[in-house]
Amino acid sequence: xxxxxxxxxxxxxxxxxxxxxxxxxxxxxxxxxxxxxxxxxxxxxxxxxxxxxxxxxxxxxxxxxxxxxxxxxxxxxxxxxxxxxxxxxxxxxxxxxxxxxxxxxxxxxxxxxxxxxxxxxxxxxxxxxxxxxxxxxxxxxxxxxxxxxxxxxxxxxxxxxxxxxxxxxxxx
Numbered sequence: 001x002x003x004x005x006x007x008x009x010x011x012x013x014x015x016x017x018x019x020x021x022x023x024x025x026x027x028x029x030x031x032x033x034x035x036x037x038x039x040x041x042x043x044x045x046x047x048x049x050x051x052x053x054x055x056x057x058x059x060x061x062x063x064x065x066x067x068x069x070x071x072x073x074x075x076x077x078x079x080x081x082x083x084x085x086x087x088x089x090x091x092x093x094x095x096x097x098x099x100x101x102x103x104x105x106x107x108x109x110x111x112x113x114x115x116x117x118x119x120x121x122x123x124x125x126x127x128x129x130x131x132x133x134x135x136x137x138x139x140x141x142x143x144x145x146x147x148x149x150x151x152x153x154x155x156x157x158x159x160x161x162x163x164x165x166x167x168x169x170x171x172x
Contacts, residue, residue, distance in 0.1 A: 071140045072152045076164060079125055079154050086123040088154075089116075091139040096158055098127070099167035106135040106142070113146060123150045130159035 079088065079098070088101035097103060104116055106128070117124060124143060128136035140153045162168055 069144045069149050074152045074154050076156050076160055086125055089124060089126045091126055091128045091135040095171050096168045098161055099169050106139040120148045121150060125152045125154050127154040127157045130157045131155045
């Protein structure tokens with residue numbers, strides 16, 4: 001019996017976690033008899049590869065997620081109890097201030113903010129006039145955006161503070 005000899009081409013690919021070896025034949029025109037082929041097969045160490053699961057690749061390390069900073073709402077009692085330990089910031093351009101606080105208007109330049117608030121990890125309580133005023137929250141959000149990590153908001157502001165006869169500093 002005469003047989004045409006084919007060149008075997010193989011290609012290995014990984015699909016959905018399985019490694020598959022595909023074989024293609026290419027006739028090279030040589031003719032041999034079946035006994036020679038059987039002898040070659042017996043002598044060679046050919047393995048027929050079928051679909052086998054590939055080793056799972058290690059998952060790439062995820063980039064560390066930046067810590068999310070939340071602005072905590074605090075009340076008048078908290079502000080009063082911590083007034084000497086924290087930095088209280090009035091976000092209004094003018095008007096009375098909580099005694100011991102500093103003024104940094106909500107629209108202040110970043111340089112003004114960093115000059116007045118050097119420690120980005122220090123506790124900062126921001127306020128404005130009242131809950132209806134958004135200047136305090138605007139400034140609080142800007143501080144977080146600039147990298148300050150311990151920002152709190154006192155929504156009651158000067159209106160609640162003065163209504164409860166707490167100490168204030170008159171505006172210049």
